[in-house]
Amino acid sequence: MxxxxxxxxxxxxxxxxxxxxxxxxxxxxxxxxxxxxxxxxxxxxxxxxxxxxxxxxxxxxxxxxxxxxxxxxxxxxxxxxxxxxxxxxxxxxxxxxxxxxxxxxxxxxxxxxxxxxxxxxxxxxxxxxxxxxxxxxxxxxxxxxxxxxxxxxxxxxxxxxxxxxxxxxxxxxxxxxxxxxxxxxxxxxxxxxxxxxxNVLHDRWRKLVYNACLNPICAVTGLDTGRIRLAPGAVEELVEPAMREIVEAARMAAGVELGVKVVKEMVECDPLEIYLRPSMLADVRKGNFLEFENLLGEPLREGTAKGVQMPTLRVLYSLCKAIQWRTKESKGLVSIPPKRNAV
Amino acid sequence: MxxxxxxxxxxxxxxxxxxxxxxxxxxxxxxxxxxxxxxxxxxxxxxxxxxxxxxxxxxxxxxxxxxxxxxxxxxxxxxxxxxxxxxxxxxxxxxxxxxxxxxxxxxxxxxxxxxxxxxxxxxxxxxxxxxxxxxxxxxxxxxxxxxxxxxxxxxxxxxxxxxxxxxxxxxxxxxxxxxxxxxxxxxxxxxxxxxxxxNVLHDRWRKLVYNACLNPICAVTGLDTGRIRLAPGAVEELVEPAMREIVEAARMAAGVELGVKVVKEMVECDPLEIYLRPSMLADVRKGNFLEFENLLGEPLREGTAKGVQMPTLRVLYSLCKAIQWRTKESKGLVSIPPKRNAV
The missing domain is CATH 3.40.50.720 (NAD(P)-binding Rossmann-like Domain)
Structure with missing residues (x-):
């Protein structure tokens, strides 16, 4: 050759x-x-x-x-x-x-x-x-x-x-x-x-069950996916409700049926041998920008446009947006007045 | 004397x-x-x-x-x-x-x-x-x-x-x-x-409009109250919805009427001359425990017990709980297995 x-x-x-x-x-x-x-x-x-x-x-x-x-x-x-x-x-x-x-x-x-x-x-x-x-x-x-x-x-x-x-x-x-x-x-x-x-849409929505949920939850709490599974209540109160919102958004916005088992599968998908730090957590620790608009913002917008209630992801999205703005400031992309009354 | x-x-x-x-x-x-x-x-x-x-x-x-x-x-x-x-x-x-x-x-x-x-x-x-x-x-x-x-x-x-x-x-x-x-x-x-x-209850619920909302939002985003007011969308999407949940919980759980203006007053209550770092933000930066159970957990429990929808504070509460667990680990109060499959 x-x-x-x-x-x-x-x-x-x-x-x-x-x-x-x-x-x-x-x-x-x-x-x-x-x-x-x-x-x-x-x-x-x-x-x-x-x-x-x-x-x-x-x-x-x-x-x-x-x-x-x-x-x-x-x-x-x-x-x-x-x-x-x-x-x-x-x-x-x-x-x-x-x-x-x-x-x-x-x-x-x-x-x-x-x-x-x-x-x-x-x-x-x-x-x-x-x-x-x-x-x-x-x-x-x-x-x-x-x-x-x-x-x-x-x-x-x-x-x-x-x-x-x-x-x-x-x-x-x-x-x-x-x-x-x-x-x-x-x-x-x-x-x-x-x-x-x-079936591109199916693959992407399926991966979002992990990426729109575990990724920002780890970024915001500072816990890797292993620790999220160990922290009392975190899976039941945060991860699973968020994942169910994605499953419903996939159905309503794209006609993608992910099935009932996907939530459990995604919660448990990381290998048990490691404490896995998902990308957004790694990024927040390095002071990098977060990849949150396509992972979290787009499914949230698609779901809510179809009337899906997504209260968990709505809050996580707004928190990520604020953290992104903080990173912009730290990288000099936005500047703030030295005293706010000087605006 | x-x-x-x-x-x-x-x-x-x-x-x-x-x-x-x-x-x-x-x-x-x-x-x-x-x-x-x-x-x-x-x-x-x-x-x-x-x-x-x-x-x-x-x-x-x-x-x-x-x-x-x-x-x-x-x-x-x-x-x-x-x-x-x-x-x-x-x-x-x-x-x-x-x-x-x-x-x-x-x-x-x-x-x-x-x-x-x-x-x-x-x-x-x-x-x-x-x-x-x-x-x-x-x-x-x-x-x-x-x-x-x-x-x-x-x-x-x-x-x-x-x-x-x-x-x-x-x-x-x-x-x-x-x-x-x-x-x-x-x-x-x-x-x-x-x-x-x-009127102890009135005073406490009124202060919670700030403390149950701005305090954890600043802690989780890493932004002080001045920057929260500057970050696009943070007040409208996070702070105000959270504050409205407290106002409703105060009414339903304690019969405390805080009035419609309290949200705006609390958003703007910090002096304009300073970028104020509320206590929970200071604590999270120092790796201290967060005072979130009485500030956030109790009003959330009281409100939801009376049927108040509190989706914003529910998510913030669970995030704070996960962060508290992280701090417990860092202080040696909980230990995690070196490999999760060794549990």
Whole structure:
């Protein structure tokens, strides 16, 4: 197999999820991967990744084919078959359409975008900016963390559900073909479980049962998911009521039936061997922005628009919004008067 | 006036509230004050307090008549006219009845207990343990903080509302007399506004409009009250709905009519010149226990028992409970298995 037979893949975001995605794609031998790094560019460019993975074992100084410190400009003429977004999706801070505008023309139909990102309605802004572009949904069930820059610990196996977001301007057959092709190259190494799953909405709502609930509850209380299960009342009074609100919103807003057992399954889904710190808790501890608009805001808006009562998630959403504003202040994005009466 | 004509007062808790209470009582000249200190005993015993007060000006090395490192034992034979509790009230950690059992006999009727503490139903456990003891309610509207051990900054004037909690075993006239006597000795120095206010329930529910709402919202979001007012949506989506729940609970559970304007008044009550950090926010930052059961749990339980819908406070309460459990773990009061599957 020559290099030219390989697919050219750009992975934007080389953290806990993106690094393992790049690894899977390279290991399969069907792709040449360029990874765009930000905070860890220097260390990965110099030394590569240190990866400790339940799927891949231990890799020292592993590097993808190329690393870049920023998204290459469209004028570079580089043409990628796939652009994978494996960053957090924080539309209130940095809309992903703005990121992709660097690399994709408005009329692009060649490059397929793959969003390995959580939450609801994340493809909407892309379909507005890139109406001819196939956009795939990647729902990742991986357990992985970047514990230091370039140091990845993957302690729960990578399972990736891939399907296409609806796009009225692209034939359904082409969307399906792109999704299946990406599944093929991602899973070619045999180390991971990547499956084609056409029911994108079902996959996303199902994952929200965890992500819209446990994630912000852990972020706000400072407890990991293991401790939430140990803290008296936290599951019964917070987690389960929130999850039931998502189940009802999925039914009313999207016709997605998640079944009665999903709440118990999601409460208990983290491996018992670890005290898992979900992403929002990790972010709040690092003073990072929270990925709460797509995880929590969108399902809340969709559910309440259909008349679903979502009192638990409403409060959690407003708390996250206030915490996000605090982070904006700490990063200098909002300023406050030195004395309030000076406003 | 001889010393023997003075009232003997024991103030338990010499932090932001207790130090100013002790100062007012000493300044008035009608009381001899003993203050029980814990974390700041050493520094105050050696150097006294450094107090910067909007009521009293700057005092260097100020000491009350006596300071003690712990509550004196009942066997000491010391007899106090008043025992003032100016500690936080955290019944889930240290019930105040347990504190008072050191100094008061079960049959005590001489010593009057004054609770300068927030929240609802705080006298209930005392009436069970000390059925003959007059217990007064002190609702303090002071703005004061202990910024370092023994260093008190009082930036909003001390206003204290004093009345008696109902006690079927003590004649109402005696309760009223004790309350008015305490008002007299507390306000004698003329530097503070201490008034007799017989409507204890009204005063307490009114203060809960602030304390059950702004206090936990600030603690959970990490924002002070000034920033909560600046953060988009926080007042409309969190603070005001929570406050309206308290207003309704006061009406339904206690027949207390707080009026429609109280919400706006409480949102805007902190002086505009400062970014005020309410006590629960200060506590969460210091890793201290939160005073949430009497401030939030009791009004929530009273309101919901009467059928009041309190969705905002229900979520805030459960979040505070989880945070309290986290603090218990950090202080070694609960232990968790090193691996959860080892349970």
């Amino acid at each position: 020559t290099d030219s037979s390989k697919k050219s893949v750009l992975v934007i975001g080389g953290g806990a999820v993106g690094a393992i995605a790049a690894l899977n794609l390279e290991v399969g031998g069907l792709a040449t991967v360029t990874v765009v790094l930000r905070s860890n560019f220097e260390v990965v460019n110099r030394d590569g990744y240190h990866i400790q993975s339940c799927d891949h074992g231990i890799l020292e100084n592993w590097k993808p084919s190329h690393v870049l410190p920023q998204v290459p400009a469209i004028t570079d003429g580089t043409r990628y078959d796939y652009v994978v977004l494996a960053t957090k999706n924080i539309p209130d801070i940095l809309p992903i359409a703005d990121v992709l505008k660097r690399i994709l023309s408005a009329g692009n139909s060649h490059t397929t975008v793959v969003l390995i990102q959580n939450g609801l309605n994340i493809a909407k802004p892309l379909l507005e900016s890139f109406s001819q572009t196939p956009v795939l949904s990647g729902v990742s069930l991986i357990g992985s963390a970047e514990i230091d820059p370039g140091v990845i610990v993957q302690d729960d196996k990578d399972r990736l559900l891939v399907g296409a977001f609806d796009n009225p301007n692209v034939p359904a057959a082409k969307l399906e073909e792109k999704a299946k092709d990406f599944v093929r190259i991602y899973g070619a190494g045999g180390k991971t479980e990547c499956v084609y799953s056409p | 001889t010393d023997s004509s003075k009232k003997s007062v024991l103030v338990i808790g010499g932090g932001a509230v207790g130090a100013i209470a002790a100062l007012n009582l000493e300044v008035g000249g009608l009381a001899t004050v003993t203050v029980v200190l814990r974390s700041n005993f050493e520094v105050v015993n050696r150097d006294g307090y450094h107090i910067q007060s909007c009521d009293h000006g700057i005092l260097e090395n100020w000491k009350p008549s006596h300071v003690l490192p712990q509550v004196p034992a009942i066997t000491d034979g010391t007899r106090y006219d008043y025992v003032v509790l100016a500690t936080k009230n955290i019944p889930d950690i240290l019930p105040i009845a347990d504190v008072l059992k050191r100094i008061l006999s079960a049959g005590n009727s001489h010593t009057t207990v004054v609770l300068i503490q927030n929240g609802l139903n705080i006298a209930k456990p005392l009436l069970e343990s000390f059925s003959q003891t007059p217990v007064l309610s002190g609702v303090s509207l002071i703005g004061s903080a202990e910024i370092d051990p023994g260093v008190i900054v009082q930036d909003d004037k001390d206003r204290l509302l004093v009345g008696a909690f109902d006690n079927p075993n003590v004649p109402a006239a005696k309760l009223e007399e004790k309350a008015k006597d305490f008002v007299r000795i507390y306000g004698a120095g003329g530097k503070t506004e201490c008034v007799y206010s017989p």
